[in-house]
Amino acid sequence: MKQSSIKTRFTYGFLRTLKRLPKTRAKSSSFSPEEISKRCRIIKLATDASMASAVGPRRAWSRALIRRVRSQRRQRQRQWLVMRRTRRGERKKGGKEVGGGGQTDSLRKLVPGGETMELCTLLGETAHYIKCLTTQVQVMRNIVDLFSN
Amino acid sequence: MDKDYFLNSGIPSALHFDPSSLTNWHSLSSNQELNSSPEQSSDCFLFESAMSSMVSSPAVSNSAISNDGFGISELIGKLGNIYSSGESRHLLAATAAYIGGGSRSPNTSCYSTPLNSPPKLHLPIDHQVNDKMPNLGNSIPINPNLPAVSADPGFAERAAKFSCFGNGSFNGRTSQLGSNNIKLPYRSSPSMNSVKFHRVSSSPSLKANGFPMGAQQNQNSTQNQIEMRSTNVSETKFGKISVSNASDRTEYCGSNEGSSVSEQIPNGEIGLKTPSESNSRKRKAVSRGKSSVNATNTTVAGGEENPNAKRSKSAEVNGSVNGSVKTDEEVKGVSSNGEGDEDQKQAKANSKPPEPPKDYIHVRARRGQATDSHSLAERVRREKISERMKLLQDLVPCCNKVTGKALMLDEIINYVQSLQRQVEFLSMKLASVNTLDVKMDNLLSKDAFQPKTSLPHPLHPLDSSKASAFFGHQIPEIPQLQTNLSTVSVDEFCQGLPQFPTLCEDDLQSIVQMGFGHNPNRDTGFHSQKLSWLKSDIPHEN
Numbered sequence: 001m002k003q004s005s006i007k008t009r010f011t012y013g014f015l016r017t018l019k020r021l022p023k024t025r026a027k028s029s030s031f032s033p034e035e036i037s038k039r040c041r042i043i044k045l046a047t048d049a050s051m052a053s054a055v056g057p058r059r060a061w062s063r064a065l066i067r068r069v070r071s072q073r074r075q076r077q078r079q080w081l082v083m084r085r086t087r088r089g090e091r092k093k094g095g096k097e098v099g100g101g102g103q104t105d106s107l108r109k110l111v112p113g114g115e116t117m118e119l120c121t122l123l124g125e126t127a128h129y130i131k132c133l134t135t136q137v138q139v140m141r142n143i144v145d146l147f148s149n
Numbered sequence: 150m151d152k153d154y155f156l157n158s159g160i161p162s163a164l165h166f167d168p169s170s171l172t173n174w175h176s177l178s179s180n181q182e183l184n185s186s187p188e189q190s191s192d193c194f195l196f197e198s199a200m201s202s203m204v205s206s207p208a209v210s211n212s213a214i215s216n217d218g219f220g221i222s223e224l225i226g227k228l229g230n231i232y233s234s235g236e237s238r239h240l241l242a243a244t245a246a247y248i249g250g251g252s253r254s255p256n257t258s259c260y261s262t263p264l265n266s267p268p269k270l271h272l273p274i275d276h277q278v279n280d281k282m283p284n285l286g287n288s289i290p291i292n293p294n295l296p297a298v299s300a301d302p303g304f305a306e307r308a309a310k311f312s313c314f315g316n317g318s319f320n321g322r323t324s325q326l327g328s329n330n331i332k333l334p335y336r337s338s339p340s341m342n343s344v345k346f347h348r349v350s351s352s353p354s355l356k357a358n359g360f361p362m363g364a365q366q367n368q369n370s371t372q373n374q375i376e377m378r379s380t381n382v383s384e385t386k387f388g389k390i391s392v393s394n395a396s397d398r399t400e401y402c403g404s405n406e407g408s409s410v411s412e413q414i415p416n417g418e419i420g421l422k423t424p425s426e427s428n429s430r431k432r433k434a435v436s437r438g439k440s441s442v443n444a445t446n447t448t449v450a451g452g453e454e455n456p457n458a459k460r461s462k463s464a465e466v467n468g469s470v471n472g473s474v475k476t477d478e479e480v481k482g483v484s485s486n487g488e489g490d491e492d493q494k495q496a497k498a499n500s501k502p503p504e505p506p507k508d509y510i511h512v513r514a515r516r517g518q519a520t521d522s523h524s525l526a527e528r529v530r531r532e533k534i535s536e537r538m539k540l541l542q543d544l545v546p547c548c549n550k551v552t553g554k555a556l557m558l559d560e561i562i563n564y565v566q567s568l569q570r571q572v573e574f575l576s577m578k579l580a581s582v583n584t585l586d587v588k589m590d591n592l593l594s595k596d597a598f599q600p601k602t603s604l605p606h607p608l609h610p611l612d613s614s615k616a617s618a619f620f621g622h623q624i625p626e627i628p629q630l631q632t633n634l635s636t637v638s639v640d641e642f643c644q645g646l647p648q649f650p651t652l653c654e655d656d657l658q659s660i661v662q663m664g665f666g667h668n669p670n671r672d673t674g675f676h677s678q679k680l681s682w683l684k685s686d687i688p689h690e691n
Contacts, residue, residue: 018579039580040573047576103558110565120530123537126561130544133568140575147582 006054007135013050014139018043045069051136061125062132064113 021042049069055062107122108114111129114122538557542548545564551557 036577036580040577043576043579044573047572103555103562106562107558107565110562110569120533120537123534123541126565127537127540127544130541130561130565130568133565133572137568137571137575140572140579144575144578144582147579 006051006132007139009054010051010136011139013053014047014143017046017050018143021046045072047136047140051132055128055132059125059128060117060121061112061114061129068112 021039048065052062052065052069057063057066104119104122107126108117111122111126114125117125538554541561542551542557545561547564548557548560551560
């Protein structure tokens with residue numbers, strides 16, 4: 001995929017998501033830490049989701065990221081106990097790692113979906129992930145720049 | 150001295166038997182201090198008459214160097230007729246000398262080849278003649294061989310082929326060296342030829358590349374390295390004919406990754422090129438049709454030991470019956486070579502594990518590596534991983550000087566962590582921006598999907614709506630988006646992205662300070678870390 005197309009798609013999706021954010025209700029008092037942290041979480045989720053959707057299902061990490069976002073969403077919708085069970089289950093699945101040294105473990109944690117990959121695919125996914133992260137950071141920086149001016 | 154006569158008679162250009170050459174011959178014969186005898190003088194005249202007849206014959210006069218073999222064979226045939234008359238041995242030798250002298254010119258190494266093919270040519274040598282021509286003798290050790298040359302039907306072909314080899318090898322060589330080098334392949338018995346061909350046939354990939362390689366060599370002599378395997382013990386004396394200057398490998402068998410098919414030119418002690426130029430790597434032809442892996446390197450007789458030689462991997466011989474033939478010959482060649490460490494390495498390599506069973510795919514492993522399937526798969530996997538690591542090295546900015554897996558991985562992990570933290574930070578920044586909605590409205594003013602006022606969704610439905618928008622119909626929805634959105638405004642935005650001025654440090658600091666201002670309860674350390682990474686990212690912005 002070309003970087004520009006990923007960038008474009010990501011930008012579109014991200015802006016749409018941002019638009020859907022709840023307005024700051026009181027312009028003067030919108031800076032309570034909880035609200036900001038909430039918004040931050042939402043925005044982070046939005047950016048991850050929009051990047052993952054921009055990349056599409058072709059990459060393992062984007063699929064894993066989408067799965068993670070969905071599961072996070074479901075966690076909020078379902079009961080907490082059930083979610084804890086699934087979380088434990090996911091963690092157990094994640095425990096079955098394939099190959100690699102100590103550093104690869106930390107890399108697996110960083111890259112979404114990297115816990116069940118082999119080292120070879122992990123490195124490939126890391127490369128693509130880094131590429132997309134850099135575009136994400138660029139776009140977000142530009143948006144911030146635009147909005148803060 | 151005698152050389153000059155030969156050279157001056159126009160040999161470099163072609164084998165032209167000009168009338169002037171006849172006079173040269175005449176003077177030559179007179180200068181050769183042969184035992185003057187009437188019969189010799191008569192022989193001279195005989196020779197001259199023969200030469201004149203040859204001159205008149207168009208074939209000879211028009212023979213270009215490219216038609217060497219045929220022209221020479223004709224010549225020699227006629228000379229042989231003269232010889233069979235039984236009187237002009239020395240003249241024959243003189244002609245041989247002539248031809249041999251002609252071989253001194255760069256591209257005429259083939260000229261000496263007819264003279265040097267021992268097995269078929271059995272002329273008694275006139276000792277006097279040999280003594281008188283010491284200079285030429287080096288190039289023509291086997292004078293008596295002339296008459297039978299013409300009898301050999303395939304001789305011209307072989308001569309041409311080996312001239313190709315010669316041409317490739319001997320660009321700009323001294324004639325002596327060239328002739329010596331040409332001498333080498335022929336010193337051995339014809340069994341060598343047959344063995345060579347046998348070997349060529351045994352490795353099908355080689356077959357295709359055998360002589361076309363030689364032709365290629367002509368063109369790429371400076372770059373390619375052709376090595377022919379030394380087959381006989383006698384060839385220990387051969388100087389190293391390292392053909393090319395460059396140390397690049399030539400990969401003739403393109404089918405396999407990293408495989409190279411090459412033939413070894415028998416080594417001699419004549420360094421044709423300076424040691425710095427010559428590549429002492431010797432490789433053996435490895436790949437068979439189905440082999441999955443690689444040529445190996447055998448170093449044979451490292452007279453000139455380069456670091457390359459030490460780095461080169463000598464072959465571990467694994468193969469089938471044919472491979473065993475090669476093994477034996479290699480062993481011979483190796484044991485006969487008494488030069489340098491390479492022999493020891495070679496011996497070790499040859500004494501390595503026996504051949505695997507014959508119904509398996511035969512693969513030449515590198516030195517010191519096993520050949521079972523597991524290790525092969527491991528090796529492939531490792532190569533893949535190293536490829537990916539190189540890719541990553543290009544992506545991650547600070548990894549250029551770092552070598553080694555562990556350090557690389559550390560750098561990569563740090564970089565990914567920093568990128569993720571940047572995303573977090575920027576999202577927080579976005580969260581703290583007040584005028585988000587207004588500007589969003591301005592941007593997406595013509596968006597039919599979204600109403601201009603943002604919907605007062607609670608968190609969960611927002612997530613769900615977002616989720617449905619993005620997850621349920623990821624790609625199909627986006628084209629709809631694009632058709633309905635005001636592409637102009639957003640495109641401008643997107644196209645403006647690369648046009649955004651690169652953030653200078655002042656801007657960054659202002660942004661960060663804005664973050665400070667909005668979020669006084671944030672960790673300062675966090676932001677300083679951000680700042681360092683943001684600064685480091687400046688060069689990477691589009």
